Amino acid sequence: MxxxxxxxxxxxxxxxxxxxxxxxxxxxxxxxxxxxxxxxxxxxxxxxxxxxxxxxxxxxxxxxxxxxxxxxxxxxxxxxxxxxxxxxxxxxxxxxxxxxxxxxxxxxxxxxxxxxxxxxxxxxxxxxxxxxxxxxxxxxxxxxxxxxxxxxxxxxxxxxxxxxxxxxxxxxxxxxxxxxxxxxxxxxxxxxxxxxxxxxxxxxxxxxxETSSERPYHYLTAWNEHSNFQRLVKETWREDRHIDDNVLYFQCRSTKWNKEVFSHIGRRKTLLLACIKGIEVTRARVDLEFFSDIELDLKHELAKVLENEESLWHQKSRTSWISKGDRNTNFFT
Structure with a gap:
């Protein structure tokens, strides 16, 4: 029940x-x-x-x-x-x-x-x-x-x-x-x-x-691998502003950036895998260099997403799951 x-x-x-x-x-x-x-x-x-x-x-x-x-x-x-x-x-x-x-x-x-x-x-x-x-x-x-x-x-x-x-x-x-x-x-x-x-x-x-404003802030190390994250840091940190104000402003901007730009890793991975599969089916029929280049770009992007996924799961699990080879076991506890 x-x-x-x-x-x-x-x-x-x-x-x-x-x-x-x-x-x-x-x-x-x-x-x-x-x-x-x-x-x-x-x-x-x-x-x-x-x-x-x-x-x-x-x-x-x-x-x-x-x-x-x-x-x-x-x-x-x-x-x-x-x-x-x-x-x-x-x-x-x-x-x-x-x-x-x-x-x-x-x-x-x-x-x-x-x-x-x-x-x-x-x-x-x-x-x-x-x-x-x-x-x-x-x-x-x-x-x-x-x-x-x-x-x-x-x-x-x-x-x-x-x-x-x-x-x-x-x-x-x-x-x-x-x-x-x-x-x-x-x-x-x-x-x-x-x-x-x-x-x-x-x-x-x-x-x-109503306590949503008190929800703890979480910094994800996987953000470091995103191409736009360093620019976000530079835009939110100012030398002429107090460090506490900088931290609060960065937390606000990065939380919004996480939802709007970084997005959900699982969905991105699924979408990329579907695109790669579609390209492979197309290349089986027509092997054009154009499709080879697209497939290569997609695989490069997928590699970055997998690195982000690995970093995210490692941070969430807080265990040595990489050596154990099971990303799920220790997270769902």
Missing amino acids: VQIQKPDIVAVVEPRISGVTTDNFIQRSGFDSSYRVEASGFSGRIWVLWKPSVRLDILVVSSQFVHGWCPDFLGRKIFFITFIYASPNHSKRSALWDQMRALEPAQGTTWTLGGDFNVIASLLKRRGGSRSRLGVCEKFNDFLFDSGLLDMGFHRPHFTWERGDFLQRLDRCLCNEAWYDVHPASEVIHLPKLGSGHRLILLDSGNGI
Whole structure:
């Protein structure tokens, strides 16, 4: 179960009741509005319930998610929200990540996702169980990276699902950078289990306190490799200005530059790879020097993006992942 804002919105995934029992439960729940995705048997169901304090419009539904938006949540600008129940079936679950990519909103629009993802992002997200299957889902990690989504972390206990001595963190909340711009004090709390192998998770957006101006500033070493960054530094630093003013002005300009120029490394890499693939297909038919030059330029740019990606992941993970050869394992903790 996912609860939003103590709780104005509640999502229940894979509930163990159906039919009239469901109707009676929802009537007694205290929530005025609800939406249900039913399934055969007892698996695959998703319920979303919300109070009058929230306006929730359901936009897209499937057996694995309910996607909607809230135009007036807490009096702030709109945000998109997706409730997830990923299928235990590997092939069905793999299709979910592509469906989520298609739902990605425009840049600058807030988006949060929560629920049972039925995958782990690293070995640190499990304890016990058979070692014959590691269970780390690289497709899920690729989806996070390509979409620029952040795991919002949690307050203990560490694992959200258990069966005997086998424990995993399958339930989580994700968000994009725009969400933290509006709700920088957001936190996810793992609540007690109630008659299920899964813990409840609570997403608290920060009690409506506007603190986005206090969001910590982060300098990314990957900026140094960008061709325009040195010019930005020269334009923002003046000898006749106090050093504190220079620092504040640089922080403001570099934050804006990061969004408008540096952009998202994952998207840039995906675009460049697609362009290179298109050039290779074209050259297989018509081998012109013009296309060879374009391909060479694209590969040079891709090399720079990969260097930026390496630097970014190294800074975020703060571990020796380069020697270990796994950029994802230590970041998603």
